[in-house]
């Protein structure tokens with residue numbers, strides 16, 4: 188370089204020349220050595236040790252066919268001076284030379300705050316045909332502290348999971364002030380971040396903007412239902428905003444259901460440092476000698492085929508490896524939350540079980556309000572924690588409902604919110620020390636309730652027993668909706684001696700319970716719900732078959748929301764219910780809910796004859812197309828923000844069958860599908876027919892089902908679904924001849 192550049196930059200400073208020269212000499216006293224490429228089908232992350240034996244990221248981008256050429260990459264960059272040799276560190280440490288945001292900050296046993304991580308060794312294990320695990324060990328040359336970095340790759344899906352382990356053998360405890368899961372380093376001309384914010388009923392609101400210099404932080408400090416205001420998922424396009432099919436884009440997601448912190452730092456060299464991990468807010472961790480601190484995983488997928496390419500890779504990965512029963516079946520259901528709220532009894536529910544059968548879904552889901560006696564759960568201000576059937580509402584218990592369900596040939600599922608407690612509950616009276624609250628402060632409630640202290644093993648056992656008892660008493664119970672409605676206020680655990688460990692150990696406690704439940708009940712479907720969509724991430728989804736995106740089921744809103752969720756989560760995991768939210772007719776509502784796992788939450792007995800018939804037929808249709816929606820590849824064709832008509836295609840792997848959902852999302856005069864919508868992913872040579880599904884009784888389709896088109900035509904010219912005010916929602920089946 189660098190001598191000249193360094194001199195130029197430092198010449199304004201007194202003595203700058205000498206400083207620069209010393210650094211230059213020192214840097215060259217060591218030779219460059221180890222290169223570790225972490226490759227997937229299309230991408231490569233290249234790690235390299237520098238002259239000081241620090242491990243750096245020298246490349247993250249498209250894979251090169253000749254691995255040897257990775258060595259030549261660095262020399263091609265003529266950026267401004269790099270002063271420290273660690274600004275692109277694989278795991279930036281603080282307190283020695285690093286000048287940027289660290290992944291790790293510690294105070295050693297002797298009170299010293301410095302850390303320098305140097306390469307010791309690495310090994311790569313091939314776990315199977317598709318998965319490999321690289322482990323790199325780094326160590327401080329002065330202190331006996333070691334960090335192991337893990338890179339697990341899923342070759343075909345282009346997904347990498349990264350996490351780290353921190354361990355020491357010092358003569359006392361080490362305090363970890365920061366402990367990120369992963370660091371990445373990107374080089375591009377510009378970086379475009381797509382991030383998500385929200386609130387109740389407004390989950391997954393996107394914002395896309397160019398990153399400017401400095402640090403952009405996406406984080407949560409809510410303790411539980413941590414996605415309420417911000418989601419732990421994001422994407423960064425390189426050089427220009429990626430479109431659905433074009434551009435380079437990196438998706439990132441932290442696999443953690445608690446406080447998270449994702450930082451994107453655009454530095455002086457115009458490179459982007461990305462750090463992701465558990466939020467260190469109020470959480471310094473005291474690490475004992477020989478104790479291993481393991482961070483959760485951060486996943487990323489790098490696509491060179493736009494946002495659509497990345498999401499299809501991620502969906503495949505989720506179904507193959509992460510989401511519980513990702514390749515399996517799901518149950519359609521009728522939920523009673525919005526049709527009864529807390530106001531029901533056995534007679535009313537038995538009638539709903541008949542409606543469940545009449546509608547044609549697989550399962551009836553009994554929601555909130557079935558439990559607690561001393562403080563009956565007739566409102567949201569009492570009873571949480573007292574998981575015994577309410578004797579007034581259900582004198583014969585859940586058991587009689589389960590057998591009544593069986594008599595009606597439907598399955599039975601139930602709502603619980605086991606992490607929570609109402610101030611007015613027997614549980615609170617008996618175990619005030621199980622409740623998260625400050626001993627000397629006034630209680631403060633979120634939805635009139637408090638959170639149980641899951642860092643306490645007794646509470647973990649209680650939560651496990653809540654679920655276990657339900658199954659022991661009702662072995663035929665077929666589904667659980669697991670809710671989590673409150674955030675953590677006044678974080679304090681009567682169980683923990685170190686309060687700084689609370690946020691972390693709460694989540695670890697939650698996972699311990701879920702693991703225990705899954706050990707005993709490995710397959711029972713469970714919905715991850717959180718007062719709407721306040722909790723969804725890939726750590727939790729290992730234990731759940733589906734998640735609840737939002738309490739907002741207005742279909743128009745859902746078109747936008749499901750669109751955004753669909754970048755990160757496959758359709759099979761999205762629980763979509765037809766409700767009375769919104770102004771659209773039942774057909775529109777049902778069509779939208781079909782783009783995922785379909786359910787209903789309506790008063791079936793109040794449906795008009797045609798409405799009921801429509802729903803019954805739609806369910807039959809759904810049963811035939813659900814394999815394509817759940818397991819097929821998703822192509823977002825036209826987005827609802829910039830078009831009057833939004834369209835999404837699900838296509839099977841063989842490219843022989845597909846379903847296209849089209850919706851009018853604009854009310855202006857004459858709005859509709861003026862131009863054809865170009866399909867994607869088809870075989871250009873195959874001929875396809877399009878047939879309209881989900882027709883409302885008494886209407887006829889304007890689509891000619893006898894005509895066929897080549898894949899080339901449908902992808903080049905497109906197809907007009909004839910969406911207009913009178914046909915605001917059009918579902919088309921695509922079949923190769």
Ligand code: GLA
Pocket residue numbers: 524554555567602670672716717718719735738
């Ligand atoms: C949350 C859920 C709803 C419903 C209620 C019950 O708000 O998101 O679907 O289960 O709790 O209290």
